[in-house]
Amino acid sequence: AQKITQTQPGMFVQEKEAVTLDCTYDTSDQSYGLFWYKQPSSGEMIFLIYQGSYDEQNATEGRYSLNFQKARKSANLVISASQLGDSAMYFCAMREGRGSGTYKYIFGTGTRLKVLA
Amino acid sequence: GAGVSQTPSNKVTEKGKYVELRCDPISGHTALYWYRQSLGQGPEFLIYFQGTGAADDSGLPNDRFFAVRPEGSVSTLKIQRTERGDSAVYLCASSLNPAGGGNEQFFGPGTRLTVL
Numbered sequence: 001a002q003k004i005t006q007t008q009p010g011m012f013v014q015e016k017e018a019v020t021l022d023c024t025y026d027t028s029d030q031s032y033g034l035f036w037y038k039q040p041s042s043g044e045m046i047f048l049i050y051q052g053s054y055d056e057q058n059a060t061e062g063r064y065s066l067n068f069q070k071a072r073k074s075a076n077l078v079i080s081a082s083q084l085g086d087s088a089m090y091f092c093a094m095r096e097g098r099g100s101g102t103y104k105y106i107f108g109t110g111t112r113l114k115v116l117a
Numbered sequence: 118g119a120g121v122s123q124t125p126s127n128k129v130t131e132k133g134k135y136v137e138l139r140c141d142p143i144s145g146h147t148a149l150y151w152y153r154q155s156l157g158q159g160p161e162f163l164i165y166f167q168g169t170g171a172a173d174d175s176g177l178p179n180d181r182f183f184a185v186r187p188e189g190s191v192s193t194l195k196i197q198r199t200e201r202g203d204s205a206v207y208l209c210a211s212s213l214n215p216a217g218g219g220n221e222q223f224f225g226p227g228t229r230l231t232v233l
Contacts, residue, residue: 004159030217033215034219035222037224043206043226043227043229044223044224044225044226045160045208045210045222046224047221047222047223050221078197091153091159091160092201093159093213101175102165102172102173102175102215103148103165103167103172104150104160104162104173104176105160105222106162106176107152107159107160107161107162108159109159110157110158110159
């Protein structure tokens with residue numbers, strides 16, 4: 001069964017330092033997408049970054065980059081130069097693709113990040 | 118432009134009652150998703166619409182839950198005979214056709230449902 005695993009329930013990082021949030025996934029589909037979302041205490045889910053299973057280069061969006069290691073089935077999020085506003089819950093998600101006949105998303109349990117001043 | 122909107126933002130009801138939760142997606146988005154999020158958990162997939170049809174309803178927990186999207190835009194999630202375990206935040210998201218590749222979801226603010 002398709003699955004997303006986030007093994008870090010909580011993380012601390014010092015302001016201005018980089019932090020890596022781990023995500024591993026399991027799927028038998030060849031075509032899939034990997035996403036990271038941020039959920040601040042206000043509750044709204046904010047899209048951060050996307051990686052397609054066929055993309056050869058790691059995705060980057062500003063201070064966010066996705067360390068995609070397909071053979072290991074991992075899609076870790078790297079946040080560089082952490083800011084206090086980065087404190088939030090972070091969710092990794094996988095969207096299945098054409099081969100599975102659906103485009104539903106599966107989310108991990110999340111990692112709560114706290115940035116320290 | 119306007120984002121995804123959900124109404125009501127909060128709903129308190131009594132066990133056994135019927136509730137309807139509404140989602141208004143971003144204009145032009147053909148895909149619409151409903152999720153349920155319990156405290157401290159990630160969003161749990163309920164149902165996915167592509168246009169007017171439910172492309173995947175495998176996440177609906179039982180037959181008390183039903184969702185419609187009659188004109189391919191606004192969607193309503195309907196819960197019959199509510200139970201205390203239905204208490205959660207119900208999130209709606211929309212996107213362009215996911216078959217096109219990236220096309221990330223945009224989420225609404227959610228409806229917090231409390232069943233007493």
